[in-house]
Amino acid sequence: MDQADIPALLSRLSSDEDAMRKMAVFKLQSSINDPAFADVFISSGGLVILRRLILTTGGNTLAYSLQSLSRLLEVDMGWAIFETTGAGELVERLVELIVTHPLVNILRGAMSILVAVVSYLQSSRGTTRTPGAFGFRALKPAVAVYPQFFEMVVSQLNSADHALCANALMLLNALIRDAVTSDSKEGGGKSSGTGEDWPKFIKRLQDLGVIKAVYILMQSSALQDLAHPLLEFQALTKVLLRKWRDVRVDLERPEHRRALKGLHLSSAPERRQNLDPGTPKLEDTPPPPPPGARKGSKRHNPEKWRRLGFETESPAWEFDTTGFLGMMDLTDYVRKQEDGFQKLLLEQSTKPMHERCPIARASLAVTLILYEHFEVDKSDVEDAKAYLVLDGMKNYDKIFRPQLLQWSRLHTASLQSFFRLWKATGATQDDFEKVADLLSILIEQVVGQASRTKDVQEVEEELFEFEYSRLRELQMEILELTFEEQWGHHLYQVRDELKHEALQFVKEQRIRCLLQGAWFPKMTNLQNTHDEGSVGKLGAKKHLPWRYVKLSHNRRYLHYSDYEIQPALEPLLEQLQEKIDLSTISSVVSNVSAPQDDTSSMSSMSTLKDISQTPKQTSTTKITINSFVNPHDDGLQISHGDEPAERAILTLLPPTHSLASEWLDGLLMLLNQAPITAETNKLVGLVSDYGLKIRLLNMRVDDGYAGQSEGAGIVPSREGLDDDYYYEV
Structure with a gap:
C-alpha cells in the first residue's frame, strides 16, 4: 500500500461500519511491516486508532488488529503504544483475551504481543522512560484481575495448532527470563517482574505442568515449528539449575532451615532410639556431657547428621559445592523415597562407620555428576538459536536433551544406582570417589546415549539394571583411552614392563x-x-x-x-x-x-590326573x-666341516x-x-x-595433570653462600 493512501486508510479504520474496518485492517496487516510505511502510519496517529480497534472489536477485525500490532513491534516500532495513557487498559485487554477467548487466531496475536512486551527489556534496545511499561511488571495488574492467566498459557502447550503452541512457549520463556534476570539485576532480592522470589514463581509454573508439557513437545514429531522456543526453554532450564546452585545454603533463612530439619525428621530418628543398641561401637559412644550441663537435659545426638551421610555435624557447609540445588535434590529424594530412605538408614546403622554408604554425600555427588554431564555451566540462553542454525535444523537428537527436564527423576534413579554399586563393590568410605567415577560412566552410557524419544522410565530401568561387569569393562576402556592419549609413550613403557x-x-x-x-x-x-x-x-x-x-x-x-x-x-x-x-x-x-x-x-599346575588305564x-x-x-x-663317518x-x-x-x-x-x-x-x-x-x-x-583420570608444584624444578641460587656447610644426619 502506498504511503499516500494512509489518511484514507485511517479514515476507514475509524469507520463505524464493521465491514469497512475489517477490510481496512486486513490491508494494514500486510503493509505495516514496511518501516517507511509504519513510520508514516505512527506519525499520522495510527497507534491510537489501532489500540481502539483492539479494545472494542471482535472476530476477524480483532484478529487482524492484533496481527498488525505484532508485526509493527517486529520491526521495532510502535513501542510508544505501551508508554502512553491507556497502556494498562491495552495490556489488560490482551490478558483477558488469552484467558477468555477461544479463537486460535486471536490467541496467537495476543500472545505474540505479550511476548514482545515482556521481552523488551531483555533486548539491546530495551530502554524505557516509563517504569513498569514492559516486562512482567506491565502484566502484573492485569494478572491480578485474571489470576488464571498462567494456567491458560500453560494449557495452550497442548494445543494442536503449532503456531499457538510456539507462541505460548515463547511467552513462558519470556516470563521466566524476565523473572530470573530482573532478580539478578536487583542483587538477588525480589523479582521486579513477579513481585516474589523467582524460585516461587518457577515453582508456580512447574505445579501447572509446564515441565511435563514441554517434555512431551520435545519428544514429539512437531519439532520443526517449535525448535526455537524449545531450545530456549532447554537453555533456560540450565540457567535455572545454575541459579539454584549459586544460591548458598544459609541456615539463617527459614526455608533452608526447614528443609534441613525435614531431612532429619524423615530419617525417623525416634525409631533408631527405640532399637536395642546392644554393645555400642566406639564411634557411637556419646561424648561426656559438657561441664555445667543440667542433669536430665536432652543432649544432642552425636550422630544426628553423620548418620544421614554428612561428613560432619555441621552440614550446611557441605552444600557449598552444590548450593541449594544439592539440598533440593536431596530433600526431593527423601520425600519421594521416604520408606526406602529409612530402611537404608537402618541397614547402614548395623555396619561400622567406615563401611556405611554416606547417603547425603552420595546425593550431592550425583547432583554434581548430572550437572557436569549436561554441561550446565556452558549454557547461554542467547546461543540456542545460533546453535540450531549451525546444526542445519536436522540433528534434533543431538541438540535436544529432553532428559534434562527430568532432572529430579534422574537424580533419584542415579542415587539408587549409586547405592547398588556401593553394595556390589563392597566399598568403604575410602572408595567413595571410585564409586562416584563408576556412576559417572553409567550416567554417560545410559543417559548420554539415550535417544530423544526414549522415555524417562526406560532410562530409570536401564540405570538400575545395567550390568556391573559391563560397567567395569567400559571403565577400563575409557581409562586406557584417556591415559593413552595423555601419557602416550609412558603408557607403552608400562605395558612393556608388565x-x-x-x-x-x-x-x-x-x-x-x-x-x-x-x-x-x-x-x-x-x-x-x-x-x-x-x-x-x-x-x-x-x-x-x-x-x-x-x-x-x-x-x-x-x-x-x-x-x-x-x-x-x-x-x-x-x-x-x-x-x-x-x-x-x-x-x-x-x-x-x-x-x-x-x-x-588355561591349565593350572594340575595336569593329567583322571585318565583311564x-x-x-x-x-x-x-x-x-x-x-x-x-x-x-x-x-657314523662324517667329514671335517x-x-x-x-x-x-x-x-x-x-x-x-x-x-x-x-x-x-x-x-x-x-x-x-x-x-x-x-x-x-x-x-x-x-x-x-x-x-x-x-x-x-588405582589412579584417577585427573592424576598427574595438575603440573608441578610451585617452585619445583628450580635450581636454588648459591649467591651469598660459602663452603662452610655440614650434613645433618
Whole structure:
C-alpha cells in the first residue's frame, strides 16, 4: 500500500461500519511491516486508532488488529503504544483475551504481543522512560484481575495448532527470563517482574505442568515449528539449575532451615532410639556431657547428621559445592523415597562407620555428576538459536536433551544406582570417589546415549539394571583411552614392563607344571628305531604303555620312565630310570595346533590326573626333544666341516592341547627360548592386561595433570653462600 493512501486508510479504520474496518485492517496487516510505511502510519496517529480497534472489536477485525500490532513491534516500532495513557487498559485487554477467548487466531496475536512486551527489556534496545511499561511488571495488574492467566498459557502447550503452541512457549520463556534476570539485576532480592522470589514463581509454573508439557513437545514429531522456543526453554532450564546452585545454603533463612530439619525428621530418628543398641561401637559412644550441663537435659545426638551421610555435624557447609540445588535434590529424594530412605538408614546403622554408604554425600555427588554431564555451566540462553542454525535444523537428537527436564527423576534413579554399586563393590568410605567415577560412566552410557524419544522410565530401568561387569569393562576402556592419549609413550613403557613381568610369571607357572610331572601315553613299534615316533615297516602297533616325565628340583635334568600301567601313586624322582641333561638338548620341536575338542581353560599346575588305564589317542600332537649326534658313539663317518646331525632322544604324546602347551612352552622357556603356543601367549597377554588394569584402577583420570608444584624444578641460587656447610644426619 502506498504511503499516500494512509489518511484514507485511517479514515476507514475509524469507520463505524464493521465491514469497512475489517477490510481496512486486513490491508494494514500486510503493509505495516514496511518501516517507511509504519513510520508514516505512527506519525499520522495510527497507534491510537489501532489500540481502539483492539479494545472494542471482535472476530476477524480483532484478529487482524492484533496481527498488525505484532508485526509493527517486529520491526521495532510502535513501542510508544505501551508508554502512553491507556497502556494498562491495552495490556489488560490482551490478558483477558488469552484467558477468555477461544479463537486460535486471536490467541496467537495476543500472545505474540505479550511476548514482545515482556521481552523488551531483555533486548539491546530495551530502554524505557516509563517504569513498569514492559516486562512482567506491565502484566502484573492485569494478572491480578485474571489470576488464571498462567494456567491458560500453560494449557495452550497442548494445543494442536503449532503456531499457538510456539507462541505460548515463547511467552513462558519470556516470563521466566524476565523473572530470573530482573532478580539478578536487583542483587538477588525480589523479582521486579513477579513481585516474589523467582524460585516461587518457577515453582508456580512447574505445579501447572509446564515441565511435563514441554517434555512431551520435545519428544514429539512437531519439532520443526517449535525448535526455537524449545531450545530456549532447554537453555533456560540450565540457567535455572545454575541459579539454584549459586544460591548458598544459609541456615539463617527459614526455608533452608526447614528443609534441613525435614531431612532429619524423615530419617525417623525416634525409631533408631527405640532399637536395642546392644554393645555400642566406639564411634557411637556419646561424648561426656559438657561441664555445667543440667542433669536430665536432652543432649544432642552425636550422630544426628553423620548418620544421614554428612561428613560432619555441621552440614550446611557441605552444600557449598552444590548450593541449594544439592539440598533440593536431596530433600526431593527423601520425600519421594521416604520408606526406602529409612530402611537404608537402618541397614547402614548395623555396619561400622567406615563401611556405611554416606547417603547425603552420595546425593550431592550425583547432583554434581548430572550437572557436569549436561554441561550446565556452558549454557547461554542467547546461543540456542545460533546453535540450531549451525546444526542445519536436522540433528534434533543431538541438540535436544529432553532428559534434562527430568532432572529430579534422574537424580533419584542415579542415587539408587549409586547405592547398588556401593553394595556390589563392597566399598568403604575410602572408595567413595571410585564409586562416584563408576556412576559417572553409567550416567554417560545410559543417559548420554539415550535417544530423544526414549522415555524417562526406560532410562530409570536401564540405570538400575545395567550390568556391573559391563560397567567395569567400559571403565577400563575409557581409562586406557584417556591415559593413552595423555601419557602416550609412558603408557607403552608400562605395558612393556608388565608384559615382561607376565612372561616371567607364566614361565614359572609352566616350569612348575614340569616339576610336578605328568603322564603321557607312549606308542611302541615292533621295529625299534632311533626315532621313537617312527612307525615300523609293517605299521603294526603293540600295547599303549605309559611314560611318566618329571623335571628335577634343580631344573637341570628331565627324568622319565615307561610303565605298562599307571601305579596308584605317582613315581618319585629317584624311581625314574632315565634322565636327560637339559644342557645337551639342541631343540624342541612339535606339531602343536589349535585344540579341537579340548574345552578346558588355561591349565593350572594340575595336569593329567583322571585318565583311564587304557588311554585313547585323542590328539595327534607330538613333542620331540632333539640332541646333537655323537658320530663316534653311533659309528657314523662324517667329514671335517660337516655340521653335527640331530636326533630325537625323547618323544612325548600329550593327549590334550593344554598339556601340550604346558610342556612344549615349559621346555622352551627352560632353554631360554620364547613360547610359541597360542594358549601360553594368550595367558601372558591376560596377565599383563590385568596388571595394567589394576594400576589404572588405582589412579584417577585427573592424576598427574595438575603440573608441578610451585617452585619445583628450580635450581636454588648459591649467591651469598660459602663452603662452610655440614650434613645433618
